[in-house]
Amino acid sequence: MSRVLRAPVAIVAPAMLAGVVALLPLIYLMDASLSQGFGAAVREIIDARTTILLIRTILLTLIVTTLCVMVGTINAWLVVRSSLPFRPVLLILLAMPLAIPSYLSAFAWVSWIPTMKGFFGASIVLTLASYPYVMLPVAAMLRSADPMLEDIARSLGVGAYSAILQVTLKQVAPAIWAGSLLVALYVVSDFGAVATMRLETFTWVIYGAYRAGFNPTRAATLALMLVALALLLILLEKRLRTRVSQRIGSGTARSTVRRAPLTVVAPASIIAITSLGFGIGVPLISSIRWARNGTATTDWSEVFGTIISSFWIGLLTGTATVLLALPVGILLARFKGPLANITEGSVFVTHSLPGVVVALSVVYLGINLVRPLYQQLPLLIFGQVIIFLPLVVGAVRTSIEQSRIALEDVSRSLGVSRMATIFRVTIPLAVPGIAAGGALAVLGAMKELPTTLILRPTSVETLATSIWKHSVVSDFGAVGPYAVALMFLAALPTALLSHVAVAKSVK
Amino acid sequence: MKLCNRSNLRVTSFALLLAMFSACSGTTTETAGSTTAVQTNGETITIYSGRNETLMSALFTQFSNETGVKLEVRYGDSGELAALLLTEGDKSPADIFFAQDAGALGAVESAGLLSPLPSDVTDAVDAKFRSKNGKWVATSGRARVLIYNPDLVASPPASLDDLLDPKFEKKIGYAPSNASWQSFVTALRLTRGEAGARAWLTGLAANKPIAYEKNGAVRDAVNSGEISLGLINHYYLYELISKIGADKVVAKNHFFKDQDAGSLVNIAGVGVLASSKKTEAALSMVRYLLSVAGQSYFAGKTFEYPMTPGVIQFVSLPSLMELNSPPIDLADLKTIEETQELLERVGLLTK
Numbered sequence: 001m002s003r004v005l006r007a008p009v010a011i012v013a014p015a016m017l018a019g020v021v022a023l024l025p026l027i028y029l030m031d032a033s034l035s036q037g038f039g040a041a042v043r044e045i046i047d048a049r050t051t052i053l054l055i056r057t058i059l060l061t062l063i064v065t066t067l068c069v070m071v072g073t074i075n076a077w078l079v080v081r082s083s084l085p086f087r088p089v090l091l092i093l094l095a096m097p098l099a100i101p102s103y104l105s106a107f108a109w110v111s112w113i114p115t116m117k118g119f120f121g122a123s124i125v126l127t128l129a130s131y132p133y134v135m136l137p138v139a140a141m142l143r144s145a146d147p148m149l150e151d152i153a154r155s156l157g158v159g160a161y162s163a164i165l166q167v168t169l170k171q172v173a174p175a176i177w178a179g180s181l182l183v184a185l186y187v188v189s190d191f192g193a194v195a196t197m198r199l200e201t202f203t204w205v206i207y208g209a210y211r212a213g214f215n216p217t218r219a220a221t222l223a224l225m226l227v228a229l230a231l232l233l234i235l236l237e238k239r240l241r242t243r244v245s246q247r248i249g250s251g252t253a254r255s256t257v258r259r260a261p262l263t264v265v266a267p268a269s270i271i272a273i274t275s276l277g278f279g280i281g282v283p284l285i286s287s288i289r290w291a292r293n294g295t296a297t298t299d300w301s302e303v304f305g306t307i308i309s310s311f312w313i314g315l316l317t318g319t320a321t322v323l324l325a326l327p328v329g330i331l332l333a334r335f336k337g338p339l340a341n342i343t344e345g346s347v348f349v350t351h352s353l354p355g356v357v358v359a360l361s362v363v364y365l366g367i368n369l370v371r372p373l374y375q376q377l378p379l380l381i382f383g384q385v386i387i388f389l390p391l392v393v394g395a396v397r398t399s400i401e402q403s404r405i406a407l408e409d410v411s412r413s414l415g416v417s418r419m420a421t422i423f424r425v426t427i428p429l430a431v432p433g434i435a436a437g438g439a440l441a442v443l444g445a446m447k448e449l450p451t452t453l454i455l456r457p458t459s460v461e462t463l464a465t466s467i468w469k470h471s472v473v474s475d476f477g478a479v480g481p482y483a484v485a486l487m488f489l490a491a492l493p494t495a496l497l498s499h500v501a502v503a504k505s506v507k
Numbered sequence: 508m509k510l511c512n513r514s515n516l517r518v519t520s521f522a523l524l525l526a527m528f529s530a531c532s533g534t535t536t537e538t539a540g541s542t543t544a545v546q547t548n549g550e551t552i553t554i555y556s557g558r559n560e561t562l563m564s565a566l567f568t569q570f571s572n573e574t575g576v577k578l579e580v581r582y583g584d585s586g587e588l589a590a591l592l593l594t595e596g597d598k599s600p601a602d603i604f605f606a607q608d609a610g611a612l613g614a615v616e617s618a619g620l621l622s623p624l625p626s627d628v629t630d631a632v633d634a635k636f637r638s639k640n641g642k643w644v645a646t647s648g649r650a651r652v653l654i655y656n657p658d659l660v661a662s663p664p665a666s667l668d669d670l671l672d673p674k675f676e677k678k679i680g681y682a683p684s685n686a687s688w689q690s691f692v693t694a695l696r697l698t699r700g701e702a703g704a705r706a707w708l709t710g711l712a713a714n715k716p717i718a719y720e721k722n723g724a725v726r727d728a729v730n731s732g733e734i735s736l737g738l739i740n741h742y743y744l745y746e747l748i749s750k751i752g753a754d755k756v757v758a759k760n761h762f763f764k765d766q767d768a769g770s771l772v773n774i775a776g777v778g779v780l781a782s783s784k785k786t787e788a789a790l791s792m793v794r795y796l797l798s799v800a801g802q803s804y805f806a807g808k809t810f811e812y813p814m815t816p817g818v819i820q821f822v823s824l825p826s827l828m829e830l831n832s833p834p835i836d837l838a839d840l841k842t843i844e845e846t847q848e849l850l851e852r853v854g855l856l857t858k
Contacts, residue, residue, distance in 0.1 A: 049848070110720070198684060200851060211586030212689070213844030214614030216593055356587070360594050367598045375581075375600065454591060458553070458581045469560055469582065478561075 007335035008418050014327040019346035021324065021382075022389055025353060026227065028361035032220035044221040054225070057201045060122060060194075061187045067127040068183045069176055071275060072134025076172075077164065078268045080142040080502070082260050088499075091139065094272060095132045095498035097279035098440075099490035101447040101464065102129045103192030104483055105279075107471075108286035110196055122197040128279040129193065130186050132498075134179030136436075137398060139502045141175035142168070144402055160261050174241050178394060181237040185351040185390070188226055188233075191450070202226055203354040210356060223357045230352035234345055284487060291480025298481045302466070307485055310446050310462040314493070316377070317384040317445035318438040321392045324385060325437060329396025329430070330422060334405075344393075351390040355450035358386055362455055380455040387451065388444045392437035395501070399433020400426060432500040439497035446490050463489065550788045551577040552602040555592065557585025557611060558775055566804045570795050576788050585611040585686075592780070593618050602783040603792055605646075605775070608690060612643040612776050613838030622781040624793065631797050632814045633827070636774055639836060645774035646796045647805035648812035650741040650830055651691050652760040653769065654726055659735040663761035667695075667769040670736070671710035679716040680725040680737040683856050686843075687722065687740050687773060693846045695768035697835045701849070708853045716855075730758040738769075742810035745822050764831040772812065772832040773840065 007015075033041045044050065078084060079091040097105070106125045109116055116124070149171065153163040169176075191203045202222055209219035291298075328347055332340050350358070362383040366374045373379050407429065411421040427434070449464045456465065463486040470478035556563060560582045567578050583591070585607040592599055592615050604621070606612045615621055621642040629641045636645035653670075655663045659678075664670050670679060682688050696704040717734055719725045725737035726747060741760055748756050763769040777796055779789045795801050802813040806820055812827050813820070850856035 114720075198856065200856075208844055208847055210590040211584060212610075212847060214586070214589055214593065214611070214841055215844065216590060219590075356590075360590065363591060363594045367595050371598065450587075453583055454587070458579045 007331055007339070008422075010419050011327045011330055011335070011422070012339065014324070015331040015343050018324045018328045018389065018393075019343045022347045022350050022386055024365060025350050025358050025361035025386065026224075028364040029220045029224050029227070029357070031364070032216045033224055036217045040217055041221045044218055045225065050222070050225070053200065053202055053205055053222075054229075056119075056199070057188060058229075060119065060126070060199070060201060061184050063123050064126045064130065064187045065180050065184045067123065068131040068134045069180055071127060071271060072131040072179060073138050073169070073172070073176060074268050074271045075131070075275060076135045076139035076142055077168070078265070078272050080139050081147070081168075082265050082268065084265065084269070090272065091502060092495045092498045093276055093280070094135060095494050096491060097128050097130075097275070098132045098443060098497070099447075099487055099494045100129065100280065100283045101192060101449070101467075101486070102126065102190055103196060103449065104287065104467070104486075105129060105283040106193040106196035108283040111286060112282060117197050117199075119197075119199055122194050122199040122201075124278070125193045125197065126187050126190060128275065129190075130183045131275065131279075133182040133186065134176060136498060136501045137175035137179045137394075138172050140398070140402075141172045143502055145171040160264050164264070175398070177237050177241040178398065181233060181348070182391065182394060184233050185230055185348070188229060188352040189354050191354050191356070206354055207356060210360075216360075219357070223353055226352045226354075227349055230349050231345070233352075234348050238341075238344075284484075287480055287483035287487065289480070290477055291484050293477035293480065298478065300481075302461070303481050303485055306461050306463045306466045306482065307489060309460055310464070310486070310489060313377075313380065313384075313452070313462060314442040314445040316381050317388065318442035318493075320381050321385045321388050321441040322396075322434060322438040325389055325392035325396055326427070326434065328389075328393045329400055329433075329437075330426060332393065332397045333400035334408075334426070347393050348390045350386060355387065355448060356454065359383055359451040359454035362386070362451075366455075375455070376457055377460075380452065380457070383451045383455045384441075384445045384448060387448065388441040391440040391444065392434075395433045395437030395440060396430060397433075399430040399436070402433075403429035436497045436501040439493035439500075442493040443490050443497070446486065446493075549575055549577070550785055551579060552783075552785050552788045552792060553579040553581065553600050554603045554605055554792070555581050555583065555588045555601045556605045557583060557588050557607040558605055562809060563605075565808070566801065569800070569804070570792060573800075574791055574795065576791060578792075589614045592620055596620070597782045599780055599782050601780050602785050602789040603777060603779055604643075605777045605796075607775050608686060608840060609643075609645070609774050609776060609837035610690065610693075610841035610843055612638070612778055613841040616640065616642045616778065616838065617841075620781055621778040622783070622786065624779065625790065628790065628793055628797065635832065635834075636772070636814055636837065637776075638778075638838060643776050643778035644793070644797070645776040645814045645837075646801070647809065647814060648772045648774050648827060649687065650762065650812065650824075650832075651687070651769055651771045651773075652739065652741045652744075652762055654729050654737040654739055654744060654758050655761055656729050656732055656735050656758050658757060659732060663736070663759075666763060666765060667707065667767055668710075671707070671714060673714065675714055675736060677715045677717060678735040679711070679714060680719055680728050680734045681716050681855075682720065682722050682725055682739070683718050683850065684720070685722055688738065689843050689846050689850070690773045690840050691738065691768055691771055692850060693840050693843055694771040694773075694833055694835060696842070696846060696849070697839055698766075698768050698833045705849060705853065708849065708855060712853050712855050726758065730756060732757070740773075741824065745810040762825050762830060764825065764829060766831050766833050768833060770830055770832050772827065772830055774814070774837060775811070 075094050079087045079094065102125060105128065109121060109125055150163050150167045153167045189203060191207055194201045194204050206219045206222050209215045209222065328343055332344050362379060366379045408421050408425050411425045447464060449468055452462055452464055453468065463482050466482045467479050467486065470482065567580055571578055589611040592601065592604060604615055616638055623641050624644060629637055629644060632644045636648065637643065653663055695707060699707065719728065722739040722743050725739050726743040728734045729737045730747065744758060744760050777793050779786060779793060783789050797815050799818055802815055802818040805811045806813050806818055810822065847856060
């Protein structure tokens, strides 16, 4: 795009603030990593075991991301382009794995098939947990992409498969890359699945260094390596994404649904059914089984109380994250340039950090700088905002990029100021994306365990902490009601998210 | 909770009876407890508890009711709470660190974050089960045992090395991700050295032991005859007995009593933070945990070993001294990370 505009200060300043907030964990990590001297940090990095970890983590990331691209894109195609019945419902159901914390689904799998432990099991669970990150943006983009190109290819004698691969796939490539980045960063930072599957990856060892090694220096150094890995992934994604040209207008509204041949729909449906059965069926059935075994001893008022607190913490995190993400999204979508690039990098780079690292950095900053707020709600929300900021920024950015810039030009030509145009045109047009992003943050906050455990006000219990509390004692039945409640509560933002992100009308 | 069934109520009330009985004789700790209670009435202290809420909350409530000291309890994983304390440093809001294992206490102690305990507290506990510098004391003990099924093995193996006999191939159960197993292997490294520990573990791996998610599952597998032997802690057996009744439990505990890692007694313990400004109230909590009431609670509710004399165990267990636990500094159990590395190398961790 050739439009280079200078961003108004009212956008730049809060966007940069968001970048700084996201980078705060680095202060703690640097301090902790270098606390034993530079040499100790270097020794940790060149350790032979670190290399093995690095290779294993990269391999896992690569495999899961590839699987997610395949599963996510096929599912997206099925719910947008095929002529299957009940597609809107199918879309919402296919997004539901987002509502299930990785530690729960991994545990459900292991208790069903104990031999699944290790690399294989971790890949499966992580793929099932994160393919919606690819599916949702791809489905949204498919909906707004011009189906005419595929029709032209077909009319020129190209087969159904080839038309999809050569034409449609290229149209949605930016969404695939953006989704892949989120998946990759998620895989790098996830602890629940790899811990349950007992696969030694970076996060596993980082947790081990804190919990079993009592060695914050080692943990911080390894975490910094994850940040470097994230930086590489971000640069890679940026390169791949900007190579693809984007459609400028949104064209004439036309139905995107095509009657695809059975040879395409049948295998795609099998993938979708498998995603549903494995992604939500297995954890849901396990949790209900646990719940039925443990109902006699469940304190329902406690379950109800934790539902309320999970709801509020989710809502507060969602609101705070959206407020911080909005200026960043506008900056990235409308004012491309070095400043936007730097802000984008800052916001995304700490997304590779496991929850415990973010939580301890907030502890470090909180106890030293804002002591009265320590172990209070604002600091918990603050920690969650750092974690979920990139998800919301991504959703807001995509949404603004897809809305018609011409409408903003019209507004400006009528004498409306730049800021007023942003408030009256840009933001209202991006409402679906903003809502979707907010829902992602709400969802994430409800599921997040390590941050909540470490930063929560003493004696506040959420669904996630209750699941943890009851799973530590050998009696697993008590976990069931909380697990089921968490899945159903998290299903609400997930439904909202998949609905608004995709069901947006073609403008 | 499952511990509330009838047979358990019976043992608990028995333990309470014993507590009342022995409270009459154990007057020294009682007086110490009540004098501090007067000075600290109404104060609120903060505990970081690595011990689980479902097990501990009743004891904490009991303490508050009896002493008037209010408690703010922050529950977490012992290791994670240690990491939290190390990050907070001298600004920590915590007054007390109550940990599930000696390793976490050792780590916080070596960062200089614990204050020395008065001698009436340290003297109450055997030197083997407290910090060398008097900065933390054990509050209860868990003995490692070999649980066995007498229908399958007439007499249990006499030592850890006998477990390596090929006749036990695929017959031994363990819980690789469990902290108590990893503490046991750490003790093995401390008693036999790195090479010795590695040799034993390689031998065990050759016998293809069966991995379970939790110690309870190992116990159940031994009791059902799925496997013959299991390396777990002593109280899992009594948990099962109180749950399903002694007549349905076949499995038995074997105590090695040979100063080897198989005889390890790991502890849960407590220390007072050096940064605490409520030391007196904090100490009243520590004294309470060591009092007859506190000790009986552990013996009755968790079937653990009490740490002070005067509290009688209600199940017939070899005495703490009889167990002949290895002569190691329990604080050295903090080297669990090296243990995990070793376990990964011999293929016993990530399988």
